[in-house]
Amino acid sequence: MTILVIADYVTEGQVNTGVAPSTLNTVAAAQKIGGDIHVLVAGVQVDSVAQAAAKIAGVSKVLVADNAAYAHQLPENVAPLIVELASGYSHVLSAATANGKNILPRVAAVLDVDQISEIISVESPDTFKRPIYAGNAIATVQSSAAIKVITVRATGFDAVAAEGGSATVEAVGAAHDTGKSSFVGEELAKSDRPELTAAKIVVSGGRGMQNGDNFKHLYTLADKLGAAVGASRAAVDAGFVPNDMQVGQTGKIVAPQLYIAVGISGAIQHLAGMKDSKVIVAINKDEEAPIFQVADYGLVADLFEAVPELEKLV
Amino acid sequence: MKVLVAVKRVVDYNVKVRVKADNSGVDLANVKMSMNPFCEIAVEEAVRLKEKGIASEIVVVTIGPATAQEQLRTALALGADRAILVEHAEELNALAVAKLLKAVVDKEQPQLVILGKQAIDSDNNQTGQMLAALSGYAQGTFASKVEVAGDKLNVTREVDDGLQTVGLTLPAIVTTDLRLNEPRYASLPNIMKAKKKPLESLTPEALGVSLTSTNKTLKVEAPATRSAGVKVKSVAELVEKLKNEAKVI
Numbered sequence: 001m002t003i004l005v006i007a008d009y010v011t012e013g014q015v016n017t018g019v020a021p022s023t024l025n026t027v028a029a030a031q032k033i034g035g036d037i038h039v040l041v042a043g044v045q046v047d048s049v050a051q052a053a054a055k056i057a058g059v060s061k062v063l064v065a066d067n068a069a070y071a072h073q074l075p076e077n078v079a080p081l082i083v084e085l086a087s088g089y090s091h092v093l094s095a096a097t098a099n100g101k102n103i104l105p106r107v108a109a110v111l112d113v114d115q116i117s118e119i120i121s122v123e124s125p126d127t128f129k130r131p132i133y134a135g136n137a138i139a140t141v142q143s144s145a146a147i148k149v150i151t152v153r154a155t156g157f158d159a160v161a162a163e164g165g166s167a168t169v170e171a172v173g174a175a176h177d178t179g180k181s182s183f184v185g186e187e188l189a190k191s192d193r194p195e196l197t198a199a200k201i202v203v204s205g206g207r208g209m210q211n212g213d214n215f216k217h218l219y220t221l222a223d224k225l226g227a228a229v230g231a232s233r234a235a236v237d238a239g240f241v242p243n244d245m246q247v248g249q250t251g252k253i254v255a256p257q258l259y260i261a262v263g264i265s266g267a268i269q270h271l272a273g274m275k276d277s278k279v280i281v282a283i284n285k286d287e288e289a290p291i292f293q294v295a296d297y298g299l300v301a302d303l304f305e306a307v308p309e310l311e312k313l314v
Numbered sequence: 315m316k317v318l319v320a321v322k323r324v325v326d327y328n329v330k331v332r333v334k335a336d337n338s339g340v341d342l343a344n345v346k347m348s349m350n351p352f353c354e355i356a357v358e359e360a361v362r363l364k365e366k367g368i369a370s371e372i373v374v375v376t377i378g379p380a381t382a383q384e385q386l387r388t389a390l391a392l393g394a395d396r397a398i399l400v401e402h403a404e405e406l407n408a409l410a411v412a413k414l415l416k417a418v419v420d421k422e423q424p425q426l427v428i429l430g431k432q433a434i435d436s437d438n439n440q441t442g443q444m445l446a447a448l449s450g451y452a453q454g455t456f457a458s459k460v461e462v463a464g465d466k467l468n469v470t471r472e473v474d475d476g477l478q479t480v481g482l483t484l485p486a487i488v489t490t491d492l493r494l495n496e497p498r499y500a501s502l503p504n505i506m507k508a509k510k511k512p513l514e515s516l517t518p519e520a521l522g523v524s525l526t527s528t529n530k531t532l533k534v535e536a537p538a539t540r541s542a543g544v545k546v547k548s549v550a551e552l553v554e555k556l557k558n559e560a561k562v563i
Contacts, residue, residue, distance in 0.1 A: 074480070075443065076452050098473040102455050105408070105443035114407045114529040117438045127532065132437050133331045137340050138535050145528035180452035180483045184468060188476035197474075201563070225563060233492070243458070243472050243493055249437070250492055252474070258562040268330065275540055279560045281552065287545075296543035296560065299552050309549040314556075314563055 001035030001125065004085060005059075006094040006103070009041065009049040016045060018052040021198040022095035022152075024159035027056055029152045030093055031160065032122035036060050039167070040085065042078050044071040054169050057161040062169045069177035073099050079106035080176035086111060086147050090125070096151040096253075104151055113145035120156030134249040135272040154197060155255035155276055189244050193219075196245065199228035201258045204247055204274070205240070206232035208263020208284065208303055212240040217304070218262060221311045230254065232270045248273035263303045266291025283307070315425035315462075315484070317360045317369040320415055320445075321353035321389055323382040324435045337533040340435075349385040352430025354392075355490040358497040359460060360428055361393035368462050371395050373422055377414050379403045383513065390508035391500035397513040400521065407527040408436075410518075412444035417521035419449055424485065426467065431456050431489040442489035452482035456491040 005027055008020035023039070030037045039053045042065040050064045063085065069077045082103070086092050092107060094100030096118045108115035119128040120138070127142045128150065196202065203222045205215055215229070222229045230247040231240065247254055249272040259277035264270060266282070266289055274280070275294055282295035283306050292298040299306060325331055326348040331340045349357075363369035374389040375398040376382045386397035400414050419427060427449075432439035446453035454460070454469025458477065461468045467482045472491045500508070518525055546552045556563045 072478070072480075075446075075455075079447060098456065098471075101439050102443065102453075105440040106447035106453075108440070109409060109412055109444035109447040112409070114409045114527050115438070115440050116529060117440060131537070132534070133325070133340060133435055134437065135537055136331050137333050138537050140532045140535070142530045142532050143528055144530070178452075180450075180486075182481045184479040184481045186473075186476060186478045195475075237492070242476070243491070244474065244476050249434070250432075258556070258560070269327075279556070279562050280540075280543075281556070292545070293542045294540045297552055297555055298543065298545045299549065300545065301549070306549050310553065313549060313553040 001033070001090040002088065003030040003033060003035050003037050003091040003093060004089040005030055005037060005039045006082065006092070006100065007039050007041045007049065007053055008095055008097050008099055009043065009046065016043060016049050019049060019056065019162070020095070020097070021159060021195070022097055022154040024056065024162055025154035025157045026093050026095045026152045027058055028157040028160045029119065029122060030091070031058050032157070033091055033125050035090065038063060040065065040082065042070040042081055043073065044068050050169050054167040055163050055165050057164040059165050059167040062167050063172050064169060065172045065174070067175040069175045072183040073103065074181050074183065075103040075106050076178045076180045077176050078103050079110065081174060082107045083110045084174055085172065089147060091148045091150060093150050093152055096153050100151045104149055108149040111147055111149065113147060113149055114143070115149045115151065116141055116143055117151050118153040119150055120153050134268055135275065136268065153253055155253055189242060193222060194226065194228045196228045196230055196247070196252050197254055200256050201225045201227035202230050202254050202256045203227045203260045203262065204230035204232065204264060205235055205262050206264030207234040207238060209235060209240055215241055217307045221307055224311055224314055232264045232267070261291050261295070262307060264291055265289045266294065315369060316371045316373065316422065317363060318419065318422055318424035318427045319356050319360045319372060319374045319389065319394065320427065320429045321357065321374060321376050321385055322350045322430070322433045323347050323376065323378045323385045324350045324433050327351055327434055333534055333536045337535055339534050349388055350430050350433045352432060352490050354497040355492070355494050356428040356430050357389045357392050357394060358495045359490060362495065364393060373398065373424065375400065375415065375418050377402060377406065377411050386513055387508050388500060390511040391505045392498065396511055398516060399513065400516045400518060402518055406525060407529050408438050408440035408444055410523070410525040410527060411441050412448055413523045414518060414521060415441070415445045416448040417523050419445070426484065426486060426488065428488045428490065431491055442487050446487040451485050451487050453487045454480055454482055455489045457488050458491050458493045460488055460494070
């Protein structure tokens with residue numbers, strides 16, 4: 001068995017700098033399946049990403065498709081590349097990132113197999129667990145596909161070491177440019193804080209924050225803790241903060257060491273995105289709020305008094 | 315242009331689902347069913363395109379049991395012109411659904427197909443992308459803004475670190491994210507009018523589509539429950555516990 005992992009990478013400014021943390025979790029899932037692990041890096045000017053991928057513990061080969069057609073990971077072009085490479089593999093894995101979710105179903109459809117989305121555990125090389133109904137049920141799914149196409153929920157697997165491997169790097173020449181889509185532009189959130197899905201501590205605000213301006217209290221606390229800042233769907237829907245901060249079933253799934261929920265009632269959709277956190281703290285003035293049912297430490301208090309005090313004491 | 319919208323009948327998002335005692339699935343008996351919330355956003359977007367004079371006709375399609383006609387009627391009440399039910403009683407996997415939708419696309423030849431990004435029951439997030447691949451169309455997934463510019467479509471997408479805009483050649487597939495629009499409610503006169511709008515029934519056999527799947531669900535279990543912890547009395551006590559008991563700060 002040989003497994004192909006599709007790498008996500010980090011881009012700073014216009015420069016691709018390295019492998020995304022979620023790819024390390026995906027390699028961990030591949031190790032649970034067992035077999036040789038190859039990583040595909042598709043993009044343009046991705047040398048540094050390929051070098052970083054070659055150092056990932058447990059990876060034996062890195063395939064590099066460096067071509068203008070793969071810039072911005074347009075799925076119309078990247079999916080045919082993966083399909084072409086897939087015939088040599090038993091499994092094709094990607095993290096369940098915006099990219100992975102965008103590209104992999106196209107690969108599965110062309111291979112005429114059903115994809116298995118967002119696995120949280122590997123039971124055997126053909127059997128996996130995945131959450132359904134916003135995590136209110138866990139399905140065990142078995143795949144009979146010759147090539148199994150899988151997206152991996154990063155929080156389900158502990159990351160492998162980013163260093164320590166010495167994989168060979170091999171260029172793959174094929175360029176697929178369907179010409180059906182083009183990159184027009186992007187507006188990326190600029191933040192000096194850790195990335196939400198990779199942060200060890202996450203501070204999230206909900207509707208109780210009352211407005212976007214009040215999130216500054218959370219930013220101050222987060223900066224003191226070295227934490228990322230998230231939000232509930234209610235806070236996003238109310239326009240307090242952008243959607244890339246949303247934690248929940250339809251936003252990002254996080255599982256940090258410490259999750260501090262501030263002014264969040266704890267709707268099912270939100271719990272689906274954070275209930276695997278190691279320690280959960282809830283601060284809410286409504287002592288009946290459902291968030292307290294999952295919190296390790298609950299504090300019934302006015303957040304506008306508790307958060308500044310918390311910031312002083314940590 | 316002609317717009318096709320695909321919708322799914324799912325458990326209402328307010329229902330707390332329970333796993334069946336025999337672990338064969340989730341108990342759907344006597345549970346309120348609704349249109350998947352992302353599909354409501356898809357219908358709304360199509361209606362707005364029609365109101366702007368861009369869409370000429372909106373066809374809504376679902377694949378599901380006979381009762382899924384309710385969701386088609388809802389879409390008709392919201393502004394779709396006609397409906398297609400591909401009737402199949404059992405739950406299907408995403409590839410089979412995408413193949414059925416491809417057959418409907420071949421028949422209807424829409425310029426734009428709008429779907430929800432994921433259904434809140436299976437949480438797969440696959441069907442739109444699979445339909446795009448099978449049809450050979452471009453895709454704009456997780457859309458928060460859709461603009462038609464001549465024979466192109468500009469789609470702004472919600473990605474992990476912000477927003478990305480792509481230009482797509484039509485015909486194309488769009489899947490909706492939460493912030494694309496806020497769906498309207500159907501008015502009573504429109505609900506009445508919807509009852510007279512055409513609704514066509516098809517079968518997978520008539521469309522010549524194989525429904526086999528490579529995925530088999532072996533069991534469905536309740537997730538591990540997390541027990542409530544303790545209530546602390548003050549911020550100072552909280553900090554003390556986080557430092558000395560949980561050791562996370």
